[in-house]
Amino acid sequence: MGDGKIIAPLLQTKQIDIEFDGLSFAVKKGKETKQIVKGVSGKFKSGELTAIMGPSGAGKTSLLNILTGFQKSGTEGTIKCTGGLKTKKGALQYKKECCYILQDDQLAPLFTVGEIMNIAANLKLGNITEKGKQFLIDEILKTLGLSMCYQTRCNRLSGGQKKRLSIALELIDNPPIMFLDEPTTGLDSLSSSQCVQMLKKLAREGRTIICTIHQPSASIYELFDHVYVMAQGQCIYQGASDNTVPYLSSVGFNCPQYHNPADYLLEVANGEYGIVTDMLAQAAVEKNWRKVAKLEEEERNNSIDLDIYPADSHSTKQYTPPSEFKKFFILLRRTFLQIYRDWTISHLKLVLHLLVGIFLGIFFQNAGQDGSKTINNLGFLLVSTVYLCYTSLMPAVLKFPSELAILKKERFNNWYSLKTYYAAFLVSDIPMQIIFSLGYTLTSYFLSGQPYEISRFLRVQGILALVNLASSSLGILLGTLVNPINGTFLGAILSCLMLSVAGFLVIFTHMSSVMYLLTYISYQSFAMEGMVQALYSFDRAPLTCPDDVEYCHYRFPKQILTEFGMEKDNYWVDVAYLLGNFVVLRLIAFCTLKKKLSAK
Numbered sequence: 001m002g003d004g005k006i007i008a009p010l011l012q013t014k015q016i017d018i019e020f021d022g023l024s025f026a027v028k029k030g031k032e033t034k035q036i037v038k039g040v041s042g043k044f045k046s047g048e049l050t051a052i053m054g055p056s057g058a059g060k061t062s063l064l065n066i067l068t069g070f071q072k073s074g075t076e077g078t079i080k081c082t083g084g085l086k087t088k089k090g091a092l093q094y095k096k097e098c099c100y101i102l103q104d105d106q107l108a109p110l111f112t113v114g115e116i117m118n119i120a121a122n123l124k125l126g127n128i129t130e131k132g133k134q135f136l137i138d139e140i141l142k143t144l145g146l147s148m149c150y151q152t153r154c155n156r157l158s159g160g161q162k163k164r165l166s167i168a169l170e171l172i173d174n175p176p177i178m179f180l181d182e183p184t185t186g187l188d189s190l191s192s193s194q195c196v197q198m199l200k201k202l203a204r205e206g207r208t209i210i211c212t213i214h215q216p217s218a219s220i221y222e223l224f225d226h227v228y229v230m231a232q233g234q235c236i237y238q239g240a241s242d243n244t245v246p247y248l249s250s251v252g253f254n255c256p257q258y259h260n261p262a263d264y265l266l267e268v269a270n271g272e273y274g275i276v277t278d279m280l281a282q283a284a285v286e287k288n289w290r291k292v293a294k295l296e297e298e299e300r301n302n303s304i305d306l307d308i309y310p311a312d313s314h315s316t317k318q319y320t321p322p323s324e325f326k327k328f329f330i331l332l333r334r335t336f337l338q339i340y341r342d343w344t345i346s347h348l349k350l351v352l353h354l355l356v357g358i359f360l361g362i363f364f365q366n367a368g369q370d371g372s373k374t375i376n377n378l379g380f381l382l383v384s385t386v387y388l389c390y391t392s393l394m395p396a397v398l399k400f401p402s403e404l405a406i407l408k409k410e411r412f413n414n415w416y417s418l419k420t421y422y423a424a425f426l427v428s429d430i431p432m433q434i435i436f437s438l439g440y441t442l443t444s445y446f447l448s449g450q451p452y453e454i455s456r457f458l459r460v461q462g463i464l465a466l467v468n469l470a471s472s473s474l475g476i477l478l479g480t481l482v483n484p485i486n487g488t489f490l491g492a493i494l495s496c497l498m499l500s501v502a503g504f505l506v507i508f509t510h511m512s513s514v515m516y517l518l519t520y521i522s523y524q525s526f527a528m529e530g531m532v533q534a535l536y537s538f539d540r541a542p543l544t545c546p547d548d549v550e551y552c553h554y555r556f557p558k559q560i561l562t563e564f565g566m567e568k569d570n571y572w573v574d575v576a577y578l579l580g581n582f583v584v585l586r587l588i589a590f591c592t593l594k595k596k597l598s599a600k
């Protein structure tokens with residue numbers, strides 16, 4: 001237990017009661033306003049397991065979203081907790097004390113339970129030894145019955161195990177308030193019961209645990225200390241679960257013997273015995289149905305079998321999270337590991353770039369040297385930018401939204417700041433895009449007969465790497481703005497537009513002034529010009545003209561540059577534009593991401 005003593009102070013939890021008054025939430029639908037939560041009040045106590053229940057569409061998730069701060073716009077009312085929430089600082093502090101476990105378990109699928117727990121511990125706990133951290137992880141996994149899965153990848157876990165892992169991850173920094181949206185959905189009755197029992201045990205250690213639940217069985221219903229029942233945005237009962245039957249009979253509804261009180265309550269809430277919501281909402285505030293005595297007695301009798309959580313649960317949480325700088329490196333390592341493990345976006349992509357490079361290199365064989373094939377060579381350059389544009393843009397459009405869900409959860413639960421995440425994501429993407437473009441350039445450049453000059457090779461590679469970077473930035477931007485289906489559609493349209501004004505299908509000198517203006521927003525036109533400059537400018541000697549060809553019109557590099565309207569030495573301008581494009585797109589993507597994450 002030596003290390004248990006070291007970490008014990010880190011796990012002391014505050015006791016925070018939440019009291020809310022007049023909470024409302026409304027949404028505007030055209031000219032009408034729909035009231036979803038209608039000025040509800042209540043108190044959720046520390047040490048208690050609370051269930052928010054009600055028929056579908058009653059406003060349970062909306063209430064939970066308001067209490068967690070997930071939903072901000074359109075809300076009214078006050079939330080107070082021990083410590084107060086009057087100042088902005090107080091509100092921020094409250095948010096730091098909460099964790100919100102969403103209905104969908106957003107877990108990185110390619111990491112094992114042990115890895116994901118270690119990453120979370122590294123991100124959340126700064127002042128802890130390696131041994132202490134391992135002890136803590138082992139204890140949490142043991143408590144939640146996940147020790148056997150330590151080496152199992154998250155995508156192979158069962159629904160119940162995933163749910164417990166989501167809870168385990170948040171338990172690492174021992175939050176005093178835990179909100180869970182439908183933790184038993186998708187679980188069988190045994191797993192549901194185990195899950196609720198575990199939550200009750202965690203509540204008994206001083207936490208305030210609040211979860212929404214749909215239709216609990218009688219045995220699960222009994223486990224809740226406090227239930228908060230909603231119907232049509234109002235609270236129709238708040239009190240102990242075993243006070244349900246007396247409460248209902250006090251308002252004229254007698255629960256039949258052997259009938260599950262939770263089912264009966266929901267039937268009443270559903271209006272099966274008449275429209276009584278307003279009457280029940282009134283009755284719910286008139287009498288206190290909470291059973292304090294029962295809880296205190298139970299607390300005395302209930303010995304907690306976890307010694308990592310000390311009895312003195314009044315003292316505050318003492319851990320300090322690591323600096324954002326340290327978190328950056330933890331996230332960077334995680335991102336690289338994820339890319340490495342996801343062979344479709346790492347190994348397969350690289351192999352495909354090499355193979356496509358070989359294919360196109362052979363297809364455009366000798367086009368770089370042969371003065372009679374210069375037009376083909378320009379076609380090769382265009383195909384290269386289009387290929388790299390698509391293969392960077394589309395994966396970002398399709399993959400980023402799934403990353404977004406994990407980011408949303410982790411950021412909300414204070415794992416790291418958005419800036420830190422974004423910096424790590426950006427830094428990990430740069431070398432990957434360079435490697436992928438290099439795979440393509442290495443094979444296609446030489447097979448298509450481009451000059452054997454290292455400086456020209458590097459210039460072409462530089463442009464293609466920047467095309468990759470700009471395209472993945474555009475993909476991320478689209479991924480933050482729209483869903484993958486619309487993103488794919490929009491991405492294809494934008495690429496097609498950029499391709500049309502790239503300077504080959506219609507050459508720059510033939511474009512109308514309006515169309516020429518469009519080239520400024522097409523990074524493909526700058527990439528095309530940059531590559532043409534890299535290959536035909538910088539004192540390139542005349543190309544060869546085969547003996548069997550009478551006349552090679554594009555034998556002289558200067559003539560090529562002039563006829564295609566690229567005679568100015570613009571290579572570094574093109575590089576600067578592409579670089580600027582990459583930076584600007586990433587910045588816009590950051591802003592849209594930030595807006596999206598704080599949209600509610």
Ligand SMILES: Nc1ncnc2c1ncn2[C@@H]1O[C@H](COP(=O)(O)OP(=O)(O)OP(=O)(O)O)[C@@H](O)[C@H]1O
Nearest residue numbers: 027036054055056057058059060061062063212214
């Ligand atoms: N942002 C929103 N815009 C429009 N309507 C909304 C919004 N959020 C919630 N609603 C509506 O408010 C009602 C309550 O939704 P909520 O998700 O809170 O219900 P719930 O009790 O959790 O339901 P369920 O048990 O089916 O998940 C629903 O009719 C829902 O369509």
